[in-house]
Amino acid sequence: xxxxxxxxxxxxxxxxxxxxxxxxxxxxxxxxxxxxxxxxxxxxxxxxxxxxxxxxxxxxxxxxxxxxxxxxxxxxxxxxxxxxxxxxxxxxxxxxxxxxxxxxxxxxxxxxxxxxxxxxxxxxxxxxxxxxxxxxxxxxxxxxxxxxxxxxxxxxxxxxxxxxxxxxxxxxxxxxxxxxxxxxxxx
Amino acid sequence: xxxxxxxxxxxxxxxxxxxxxxxxxxxxxxxxxxxxxxxxxxxxxxxxxxxxxxxxxxxxxxxxxxxxxxxxxxxxxxxxxxxxxxxxxxxxxxxxxxxxxxxxxxxxxxxxxxxxxxxxxxxxxxxxxxxxxxxxxxxxxxxxxxxxxxxxxxxxxxxxxxxxxxxxxxxxxxxxxxxxxxxxxxxxxxxxxxxxxxxxxxxxxxxxxxxxxxxxxxxxxxxxxxxxxxxxxxxxxxxxxxxxxxxxxxxxxxxxxxxxxxxxxxxxxxxxxxxxxxxxxxxxxxxxxxxxxxxxxxxxxxxxxxxxxxxxxxxxxxxxxxxxxxxxxxxxxxxxxxxxxxxxxxxxxxxxxxxxxxxxxxxxxxxxxxxxxxxxxxxxxxxxxxxxxxxxxxxxxxxxxxxxxxxxxxxxxxxxxxxxxxxxxxxxxxxx
Numbered sequence: 001x002x003x004x005x006x007x008x009x010x011x012x013x014x015x016x017x018x019x020x021x022x023x024x025x026x027x028x029x030x031x032x033x034x035x036x037x038x039x040x041x042x043x044x045x046x047x048x049x050x051x052x053x054x055x056x057x058x059x060x061x062x063x064x065x066x067x068x069x070x071x072x073x074x075x076x077x078x079x080x081x082x083x084x085x086x087x088x089x090x091x092x093x094x095x096x097x098x099x100x101x102x103x104x105x106x107x108x109x110x111x112x113x114x115x116x117x118x119x120x121x122x123x124x125x126x127x128x129x130x131x132x133x134x135x136x137x138x139x140x141x142x143x144x145x146x147x148x149x150x151x152x153x154x155x156x157x158x159x160x161x162x163x164x165x166x167x168x169x170x171x172x173x174x175x176x177x178x179x180x181x182x183x184x185x186x187x
Numbered sequence: 188x189x190x191x192x193x194x195x196x197x198x199x200x201x202x203x204x205x206x207x208x209x210x211x212x213x214x215x216x217x218x219x220x221x222x223x224x225x226x227x228x229x230x231x232x233x234x235x236x237x238x239x240x241x242x243x244x245x246x247x248x249x250x251x252x253x254x255x256x257x258x259x260x261x262x263x264x265x266x267x268x269x270x271x272x273x274x275x276x277x278x279x280x281x282x283x284x285x286x287x288x289x290x291x292x293x294x295x296x297x298x299x300x301x302x303x304x305x306x307x308x309x310x311x312x313x314x315x316x317x318x319x320x321x322x323x324x325x326x327x328x329x330x331x332x333x334x335x336x337x338x339x340x341x342x343x344x345x346x347x348x349x350x351x352x353x354x355x356x357x358x359x360x361x362x363x364x365x366x367x368x369x370x371x372x373x374x375x376x377x378x379x380x381x382x383x384x385x386x387x388x389x390x391x392x393x394x395x396x397x398x399x400x401x402x403x404x405x406x407x408x409x410x411x412x413x414x415x416x417x418x419x420x421x422x423x424x425x426x427x428x429x430x431x432x433x434x435x436x437x438x439x440x441x442x443x444x445x446x447x448x449x450x451x452x453x454x455x456x457x458x459x460x461x462x463x464x465x466x467x468x469x470x471x472x473x474x475x476x477x478x479x480x481x482x483x484x485x486x487x488x489x490x491x492x493x494x495x496x497x498x499x500x501x502x503x504x505x506x507x508x509x510x511x512x513x514x515x516x517x518x519x520x521x522x523x524x525x526x527x528x529x530x531x532x533x534x535x536x537x538x539x540x541x542x543x544x545x546x547x548x549x550x551x552x553x554x555x556x557x558x559x560x561x562x563x564x565x566x567x568x569x570x571x572x573x574x575x576x577x578x579x580x581x582x583x584x585x586x587x588x589x590x591x592x593x594x595x596x597x598x599x600x601x602x603x604x605x606x607x608x609x610x611x612x613x614x615x616x617x618x619x
Contacts, residue, residue, distance in 0.1 A: 028223060035218065039211045047206035057207055058519060064206070066393070068214045075223040099391065126200035148197040149205070180193045
């Protein structure tokens with residue numbers, strides 16, 4: 001039988017509370033399992049970033065996996081370990097855009113939207129919101145995704161990013177204002 | 188114009204774009220056994236005769252391992268440039284680069300072949316199915332053109348006996364020249380047949396081959412062979428299925444592709460499907476015409492009734508859960524034959540004698556259900572199967588759903604009860 005995932009993407013109980021820097025140091029020192037904590041920490045954000053471009057869960061999952069594998073291979077080249085999240089989002093977006101360009105040529109049957117008629121408005125809006133998130137500064141983007149996609153409390157985000165709670169609150173508030181403005185402009 | 192507050196919209200976006208399952212295990216399984224490869228400069232440092240040279244500060248990898256703090260990049264660059272680099276060091280570096288380039292060569296050829304497959308405007312190739320000891324089972328010709336148009340002709344004594352034509356996203360036709368009949372079939376709106384899905388996924392494959400099969404010469408072409416576990420390309424097939432790819436070293440295009448499905452038990456025969464004699468980028472004007480030949484009888488099947496289809500699927504999944512110790516196929520795409528093989532294995536059908544057992548009849552009946560799921564996934568782009576995360580105890584969770592012509596959805600839940608629901612209700616169910 002194929003191995004299967006027993007992890008539940010909707011829970012964060014098993015999530016390591018170590019900051020990214022610490023986990024990355026462990027991975028680079030040879031503790032491969034520490035990478036699982038990083039994957040678990042960022043998989044939702046990365047999937048959402050992939051989905052925003054490809055609009056298909058299977059394709060997004062493929063690019064998410066590819067991004068994590070690529071990031072692992074290039075982890076030694078990441079200069080600022082605290083910037084792992086934004087760096088990963090850049091990788092997944094690059095892969096997804098590449099895939100989307102291919103899709104335009106191939107129009108992969110398996111990559112068609114999964115439920116276009118189910119709730120096109122919600123899907124459109126999600127894509128719109130996520131594309132606006134993608135245009136935020138790296139750090140702001142990370143805070144927004146951790147707060148709204150991972151449902152993390154402000155204090156948890158501060159612990160993860162190794163910064164004071166006030167900084168997270170400030171960044172979040174600034175990011176929401178920018179998002180609001182950006183979305184208003186589009187509307 | 189959307190008037191929701193931005194926080195609500197972010198939460199809604201999460202509902203739509205959230206990953207349906209965790210991929211941690213999948214990623215960890217695919218990671219190399221070794222820690223992330225240090226940059227070339229680290230290899231250079233290790234092989235350098237001037238080990239006192241402070242190149243440690245060049246590499247974040249070393250920072251991490253040794254806890255070294257970096258000085259500003261510009262100063263570091265000047266300092267390193269100021270030191271003499273010996274000829275020996277340069278030579279060591281060249282050797283390392285040479286070795287690195289050589290070891291990377293096979294992977295890049297697979298990637299190039301995948302890209303060529305992706306770029307092709309069309310291809311036509313011969314397909315041969317071979318059983319044990321090289322026994323020929325079937326022969327045919329495949330025609331393919333983007334975006335996903337497929338035609339498969341099967342041959343007997345060099346005559347075309349069946350001709351299945353499926354233009355992309357449009358209804359197709361299946362012509363039986365022996366019976367002089369045809370049937371109209373629904374468009375492939377979901378997924379392509381398994382082998383073509385494999386080829387489609389191969390075109391996007393950027394991983395590494397598991398084995399280099401060396402060089403060989405076929406039809407005046409110099410070929411380089413590679414073997415890849417098929418599950419690396421399509422996660423919905425078992426891990427022991429293999430894909431062998433023979434690449435023309437000149438054009439970088441695949442010249443032969445072999446898909447090997449080993450026997451899962453004594454009752455089964457191994458099967459290899461070979462694709463070769465590729466002809467690339469031909470005009471496709473007449474390839475996907477869905478007109479039946481004059482005088483052929485219309486044998487189009489009446490669509491099976493919803494109740495009947497649902498009953499078949501429920502029976503198949505119930506039988507699978509019974510023999511799998513309480514779970515459904517852990518895949519996204521349910522392939523009829525693959526799932527049947529797994530079920531037979533779990534039910535202990537391994538020898539010819541086992542075929543007399545009641546479990547064998549159960550497996551046969553269940554296979555119809557798997558085929559029904561596969562057909563729906565192929566033809567209905569609004570179908571989703573959640574067997575990877577939903578099990579028999581999930582009474583409220585959607586296990587499989589597909590869209591009906593009425594616009595409603597047929598839903599089979601984790602505990603296998605079923606309902607027809609509105610799109611709005613489905614949305615609520617899928618949030619659970």
